[in-house]
Amino acid sequence: xxxxxxxxxxxxxxxxxxxxxxxxxxxxxxxxxxxxxxxxxxxxxxxxxxxxxxxxxxxxxxxxxxxxxxxxxxxxxxxxxxxxxxxxxxxxxxxxxxxxxxxxxxxxxxxxxxxxxxxxxxxxxxxxxxxxxxxxxxxxxxxxxxxxxxxxxxxxxxxxxxxxxxxxxxxxxxxxxxxxxxxxxxxxxxxxxxxxxxxxxxxxxxxxxxxxxxxxxxxxxxxxxxxxxxxxxxxxxxxxxxxxxxxxxxxxxxxxxxxxxxxxxxxxxxxxxxxxxxx
Numbered sequence: 001x002x003x004x005x006x007x008x009x010x011x012x013x014x015x016x017x018x019x020x021x022x023x024x025x026x027x028x029x030x031x032x033x034x035x036x037x038x039x040x041x042x043x044x045x046x047x048x049x050x051x052x053x054x055x056x057x058x059x060x061x062x063x064x065x066x067x068x069x070x071x072x073x074x075x076x077x078x079x080x081x082x083x084x085x086x087x088x089x090x091x092x093x094x095x096x097x098x099x100x101x102x103x104x105x106x107x108x109x110x111x112x113x114x115x116x117x118x119x120x121x122x123x124x125x126x127x128x129x130x131x132x133x134x135x136x137x138x139x140x141x142x143x144x145x146x147x148x149x150x151x152x153x154x155x156x157x158x159x160x161x162x163x164x165x166x167x168x169x170x171x172x173x174x175x176x177x178x179x180x181x182x183x184x185x186x187x188x189x190x191x192x193x194x195x196x197x198x199x200x201x202x203x204x205x206x207x208x209x210x211x212x213x214x215x216x217x218x219x220x221x222x223x224x225x226x227x228x229x230x231x232x233x234x235x236x237x238x239x240x241x242x243x244x245x246x247x248x249x250x251x252x253x254x255x256x257x258x259x260x261x262x263x264x265x266x267x268x269x270x271x272x273x274x275x276x277x278x279x
Contacts, residue, residue: 006056006271008038011048016064018141018245019193023062026248030061033260038267045069049076057086057271063243065140088270089220095239099137100160102239106214112207113236114227118160123151129163140242166230170237171198173208173224174246176262177217177269180205182255184247195247197255207234217241219266219273 010031014024027042034040043051045063049072052058058080066073080087095102103116115126118137126132132151136144137158147164148154154161170192171185185198200208208224215222223244225237248256 005037005039007054008034008040008267009048009052009055009058010034010040010042011045011058011060011063012042013044013062013064014042016062018062021193021245021247022249023064023245026246027061029248030246030260034059034264034267037264045076046072048072049079052076052079052085053083057088057267059088059267060243062245065138065143066242067136067138067140067143070138086270086273088267089217089222089241090270093217093220093222093241094215095222095241096140097242100135100139100238101137103160103162103236106211106236111210111236112234114162114165116160116162118156120154120156123154123161126161126163129165131164133162133164134159135162165227165235167227168230169228171200171204171226171228171234172247173200173205173226174244174259175208175212175222175224176259176266177219178209178212179262180209180212181259181262182251184250195250197251204234211236211239215239215241219270221246221263221266 010027012027014027016023031040031042046069077091080091089097091097101118103113104118107113107116117123117125132148134146134148134154137160139145151161167189169185169187169189171183173183174181183198183200184195186192186195188194207226211224212222221244222239222241224239226234227237228234
């Protein structure tokens, strides 16, 4: 028996000017693919809290850095929690969904992460470096990022500090739930937004899977961003589980079709999970 078509609200900012990427194009294409399975509407993150009650499921995609709309984001999260909305990705995600404090915790636990602290009194724990990077806890797309020659006067007010590592290449691993889908990388650090498909090694996949398993995100989409240093180390840069850009225009049609099928499956899994609370 064929299942009834659920309604899906796709939250996106089609006009967000991302550096080197076309957020709007990706989500327009994705909306077209998902309309084969859902009754779909799109809205801005500024409108999502008011509209989510009318939909069976909400999918947050390229909605832009929440640092630009903190009040709307807080209202959206509160409304999702109050109504028990089926949300992908769910608010239980432990990576960038909660800000970048997880990098502090993972490094303190001895994981393969760029050394990170969030308190001034912990700056002495960082290894020596020629330059330093300070990022807002809720930042993205290099918004608010500072590169400093010293940390003598730095104020870590809702921010993290890291040594500036010598990076050879950056790699991104895309997962749906806990299952690997594909990877892309930037072979030239001087043009870090120019990504190409990448075939990861078994060690690289084990590295990424460790953080995916730590996140314990059974439904939804997440991107593990890593860097290979000049010394050969592979380190976590971020675990993007809030609204990860997917680089769908760069991958082969067969890979894109497989990803779309996995995304549809995870959306159905979200629908079958927890009943929506009465509104």
